[in-house]
Amino acid sequence: MGKQTTTKKKLVEAARDLFWTRGYSNVSVRDIAGAAGADPALVSRYFGGKRALFEATLADIGPWDALSAKRDDLLHAAVASFSHPFDPQKDQANPFTMLVTNVIDPEIGNDIRDLVQTGLADPLAERLGGADAEDQAAMLLAVLFGVALMRKNFQLPALSGAASEDITAMTTCLAEAALRFGDASETA
Amino acid sequence: MGKQTTTKKKLVEAARDLFWTRGYSNVSVRDIAGAAGADPALVSRYFGGKRALFEATLADIGPWDALSAKRDDLLHAAVASFSHPFDPQKDQANPFTMLVTNVIDPEIGNDIRDLVQTGLADPLAERLGGADAEDQAAMLLAVLFGVALMRKNFQLPALSGAASEDITAMTTCLAEAALRFGDASETA
DNA sequence: TTTGAAAGTCAACAACTGTTGACAAAAAAC
DNA sequence: GTTTTTTGTCAACAGTTGTTGACTTTCAAA
Numbered sequence: 346m347g348k349q350t351t352t353k354k355k356l357v358e359a360a361r362d363l364f365w366t367r368g369y370s371n372v373s374v375r376d377i378a379g380a381a382g383a384d385p386a387l388v389s390r391y392f393g394g395k396r397a398l399f400e401a402t403l404a405d406i407g408p409w410d411a412l413s414a415k416r417d418d419l420l421h422a423a424v425a426s427f428s429h430p431f432d433p434q435k436d437q438a439n440p441f442t443m444l445v446t447n448v449i450d451p452e453i454g455n456d457i458r459d460l461v462q463t464g465l466a467d468p469l470a471e472r473l474g475g476a477d478a479e480d481q482a483a484m485l486l487a488v489l490f491g492v493a494l495m496r497k498n499f500q501l502p503a504l505s506g507a508a509s510e511d512i513t514a515m516t517t518c519l520a521e522a523a524l525r526f527g528d529a530s531e532t533a
Numbered sequence: 534m535g536k537q538t539t540t541k542k543k544l545v546e547a548a549r550d551l552f553w554t555r556g557y558s559n560v561s562v563r564d565i566a567g568a569a570g571a572d573p574a575l576v577s578r579y580f581g582g583k584r585a586l587f588e589a590t591l592a593d594i595g596p597w598d599a600l601s602a603k604r605d606d607l608l609h610a611a612v613a614s615f616s617h618p619f620d621p622q623k624d625q626a627n628p629f630t631m632l633v634t635n636v637i638d639p640e641i642g643n644d645i646r647d648l649v650q651t652g653l654a655d656p657l658a659e660r661l662g663g664a665d666a667e668d669q670a671a672m673l674l675a676v677l678f679g680v681a682l683m684r685k686n687f688q689l690p691a692l693s694g695a696a697s698e699d700i701t702a703m704t705t706c707l708a709e710a711a712l713r714f715g716d717a718s719e720t721a
Numbered sequence: 722t723t724t725g726a727a728a729g730t731c732a733a734c735a736a737c738t739g740t741t742g743a744c745a746a747a748a749a750a751c
Numbered sequence: 752g753t754t755t756t757t758t759g760t761c762a763a764c765a766g767t768t769g770t771t772g773a774c775t776t777t778c779a780a781a
């Protein structure tokens with residue numbers, strides 16, 4: 346178990362690859378089946394439908410690992426997590442980029458919003474603590490998602506082509522600025 | 534002329550309202566025609582097709598007004614432009630939010646990328662000047678688009694509900710940080 | 722070898738998409 | 752008042768979508 350690549354698993358991987366980069370409603374069941382070398386009918390048979398296949402795509406996304414980092418490494422880990430692909434071997438899209446690509450969708454948009462709120466914004470705010478934690482979390486996410494948007498979606502050559510260390514440095518600097526808002530009375 | 538609301542103009546306004554908020558491929562010609570109180574066939578007849586109607590939607594977007602602001606007001610104008618609706622009377626979506634909502638689209642995505650590059654990033658970099666102008670422009674846009682993304686697409690309550698002055702202040706502060714990258718030798 | 726469940730294939734369905742051509746109504750030109 | 756142009760309506764088209772049911776193949780258990 347776990348090592349064999351069944352047709353079911355092939356479908357999930359093809360679905361992740363396509364859904365996460367092109368967006369849910371821009372990918373057809375036939376596209377996925379074709380990429381997986383399987384029959385379109387198997388999607389409904391195995392998962393119960395297109396929607397359920399997308400949710401299967403989200404199943405093995407763990408909690409945001411940056412949240413469990415030490416206080417000093419929190420920013421570094423957060424910035425890094427936004428540029429690592431989900432499966433480095435297959436160079437699959439980043440889960441955070443996936444969120445940006447699928448919020449707009451009329452069918453799954455609300456699920457994505459919930460995911461961002463309860464999986465990123467809320468725990469981050471709690472982790473930061475303080476009176477203005479919510480604002481700080483929102484602005485930090487704005488910086489992280491903003492840079493990801495420029496790179497992956499708008500594909501600005503200044504960021505797409507640049508060395509990733511430079512981008513990381515600049516992003517980290519902006520992220521630090523985002524955490525300086527509000528309470529100057531940040532005590533223990 | 535210009536005052537009467539012909540069916541053609543109604544179609545463009547309905548198309549702008551829907552395309553800009555829901556995204557190009559998530560809106561059908563019948564949706565637009567229904568919202569405009571017109572027949573779906575008129576879209577092809579008047580504009581030549583769905584795609585052309587979308588482009589008609591972009592027609593009367595002027596150049597980025599922040600670029601023509603004085604140096605000291607540049608940031609303030611830039612931040613403000615990202616939160617003003619296109620048509621205040623109709624509370625229509627913001628052109629910058631429209632860009633985020635439509636980059637993903639397989640049909641018009643490339644046009645949107647071109648628009649961001651040649652209409653925002655390039656002129657902004659030229660306006661800023663200096664060796665690292667491209668990086669600064671990219672990071673400034675990342676901040677602006679990031680905050681817009683949090684508000685309009687992810688709809689974080691921390692930003693959606695907050696007083697717009699507070700958001701403006703925080704955004705401006707981050708935008709200033711984005712312009713501090715690279716050349717410490719910023720001379721005239 | 723026979724049985725029976727699991728895995729996969731194929732054609733077809735209803736719903737929706739953008740677009741077109743034939744037609745009717747209205748307005749303008751003469 | 753008649754013609755002509757504009758403006759709008761309607762039904763239908765071909766293509767794509769997700770999904771279903773009937774069927775065949777695979778393959779392990781008896």
